[in-house]
Structures are given as C-alpha cells and as structure tokens.
Amino acid sequence: SVPAAITSGISAGTRRGLLIKGGAALETIGLVSTIAFDKTGTLTAGKPRVTDVQPVNGTRQEVLRLAAAVESGSSHPLARAILKAAQDEQLSVPSAQDAQALAGQGVSASVEGRTLLVSSPRHAAGQFSLLAEHAQQIAAFEAQGKTAVILHDGQVPLGFLAIRDEPRDDARAALAELRALGISTVMLTGDNARTGQAIAQGLGIDVQAELLPEDKLRAIDQLKTHGAVAMVGDGINDAPALARSDVGIAMGGGTDVALETADAALLREKVTGVSELVQLSRATMNNIR
Ligand code: ADP
Numbered sequence: 001s002v003p004a005a006i007t008s009g010i011s012a013g014t015r016r017g018l019l020i021k022g023g024a025a026l027e028t029i030g031l032v033s034t035i036a037f038d039k040t041g042t043l044t045a046g047k048p049r050v051t052d053v054q055p056v057n058g059t060r061q062e063v064l065r066l067a068a069a070v071e072s073g074s075s076h077p078l079a080r081a082i083l084k085a086a087q088d089e090q091l092s093v094p095s096a097q098d099a100q101a102l103a104g105q106g107v108s109a110s111v112e113g114r115t116l117l118v119s120s121p122r123h124a125a126g127q128f129s130l131l132a133e134h135a136q137q138i139a140a141f142e143a144q145g146k147t148a149v150i151l152h153d154g155q156v157p158l159g160f161l162a163i164r165d166e167p168r169d170d171a172r173a174a175l176a177e178l179r180a181l182g183i184s185t186v187m188l189t190g191d192n193a194r195t196g197q198a199i200a201q202g203l204g205i206d207v208q209a210e211l212l213p214e215d216k217l218r219a220i221d222q223l224k225t226h227g228a229v230a231m232v233g234d235g236i237n238d239a240p241a242l243a244r245s246d247v248g249i250a251m252g253g254g255t256d257v258a259l260e261t262a263d264a265a266l267l268r269e270k271v272t273g274v275s276e277l278v279q280l281s282r283a284t285m286n287n288i289r
C-alpha cells in the first residue's frame with residue numbers, strides 16, 4: 001500500500017542517518033529540478049580558521065584582541081574562528097557591551113569605550129573608502145578562497161583578518177552525483193563574489209554571492225520558476241531559506257532552528273546524503289506507481 005511504502009522509505013532513510021519528516025517531504029525531494037546550497041557549514045566544513053591578521057597601525061595582537069572582543073557575543077562561524085585564534089595566542093580579550101549583529105554583514109560592539117565593528121569589506125566600503133593598497137590586500141585574500149573582514153572604529157580601519165573554511169571532503173563528488181541525476185546545483189552565499197567563486201570553482205558548482213538574507217529568498221523564488229527547489233543549509237540564518245524552498249534540508253544536527261524548519265536532515269553531516277535522499281525518494285515513488 002502507499003502508506004506502507006512511504007513508511008518503509010522513511011525508515012530506510014532513518015537507518016542511513018537521513019531524517020525525513022513525513023511522506024510529502026519524501027515524495028518531493030525526488031522531483032526537484034534545482035538544489036541550492038548554503039556555503040559556510042554546508043559545502044564547507046564550517047570550521048573556519050584565521051589565516052592572516054594584518055594591522056593598519058600597531059600590532060596584529062591588538063587587532064586580534066579587539067576583533068575577538070567584538071565577536072565575543074556572536075555565534076557566527078567567523079566569530080568562533082576569531083575567538084579561537086585569540087585564545088590560541090593566549091591574548092586576554094576585553095569585555096564587550098551592546099553587541100549587535102548586522103545580519104549577513106558583520107557585528108558591532110562597544111569595547112574599551114569605543115564602538116568597534118568587524119564587518120565585510122562590502123559593508124565597510126559603504127561606511128568609508130578603502131585605500132587602494134588595502135583593497136588590493138583584501139582582493140588577494142579573497143582570490144585564495146579566504147573571507148576577509150575589517151576591524152574598524154567607525155570610518156577608521158584598524159586591521160584586516162582573513163579566514164578560510166575548507167570545503168567538505170565529499171562535497172565535490174556529491175555535487176557531481178546530483179548533476180548525474182539531472183539536478184542543477186547552485187551555491188548561495190553571503191560571502192563576497194571572489195571568495196565565493198574561488199570555493200565554487202574548486203567544487204564545480206555555480207554560485208550566487210554577496211546575498212543578504214532577503215536576497216537568498218529572492219534567489220530561491222527565482223529558481224522555483226524552473227521547477228521544485230530544495231535548499232540545504234546549516235545555520236540559524238538559513239532557516240528562512242529552508243522554509244521558502246519546496247524541501248528544506250538541514251545539514252547535520254546543525255542549529256535547532258534549522259532542524260525545526262527543515263523537512264529533512266542529514267544527521268551524518270555528509271553532502272552525499274542529499275543524493276541518497278533523492279535516490280531514496282525516486283525508488284520509493286517508483287514502487288508506488
Ligand atoms: P554565508 O552565506 O556564507 O553563511 P553569512 O550570510 O552568514 O554568510 O555572512 C555573510 C558575510 O557577512 C560574511 O562573509 C562576513 O563578511 C559578514 N559577517 C556576517 N557575520 C559576521 C560576523 N559575526 N563577523 C564578521 N563578519 C560577519
């Protein structure tokens with residue numbers, strides 16, 4: 001019977017670490033024409049490391065110490081990387097007050113009497129103009145697939161940090177598998193275009209970069225005009241995009257919010273889980289027809 005086939009499909013998924021929340025999700029995943037992926041924590045391991053710290057004046061320790069203070073209230077992967085780097089260098093990080101996240105752009109906080117920001121070059125460029133040598137340094141980091149962020153005091157840049165998050169080992173093969181199943185794949189990222197392209201090129205996937213949270217929703221609506229869309233993401237800020245797609249897939253245990261919003265979850269944190277889901281769906285629906 002149909003319910004029995006669905007139930008057995010769902011439990012086959014569960015045995016392989018693929019959590020599927022109901023028959024509708026199982027049915028739709030095999031029908032999608034496009035799968036959109038978040039970058040950080042989904043196609044990449046989500047364990048970014050600080051690779052470079054460049055002061056404008058003063059020392060790199062000072063830049064790292066202040067950046068860590070600004071990031072101390074943030075749960076963003078970039079924040080964790082900066083805090084870990086400060087910890088690894090045994091810097092004492094001052095306390096911060098009034099921390100505020102600027103979604104998809106950075107974070108600000110009051111540290112030692114100053115309002116400091118750690119934000120994307122794009123956000124900073126909206127506040128002040130960068131010196132050509134600084135812009136070049138940033139571009140060089142980004143061409144290496146690194147994310148550059150700027151520590152600044154209002155319009156005064158204090159330093160630059162570069163952070164690199166390695167692609168997951170299985171990502172490239174998993175994306176090739178999906179395309180072999182006739183599915184288009186695209187990476188949606190809030191990161192800048194150069195970093196996004198460097199990572200995407202290594203993985204062999206299309207990319208739309210510099211997307212603010214609301215741009216990701218618009219991108220999904222646009223993809224939906226070609227057929228059903230699945231979205232794979234891991235973070236709190238991916239929840240709206242997971243909800244907007246026809247099938248939201250949470251990467252790993254991830255955040256509770258992503259897990260709650262999603263229609264399915266890849267509990268083993270493997271990108272190959274996405275093609276397993278598609279194949280499981282198609283096999284189950286073939287049994288029914
Ligand atoms: P992604 O789509 O890759 O998960 P986000 O939308 O979370 O990226 O963030 C986009 C960009 O905004 C980051 O690449 C970074 O430049 C900036 N940003 C966001 N949060 C922070 C933060 N806590 N500290 C510094 N920069 C941040």
Ligand code: MG
Nearest residue numbers: 038040041235
């Ligand atoms: Mg993310």
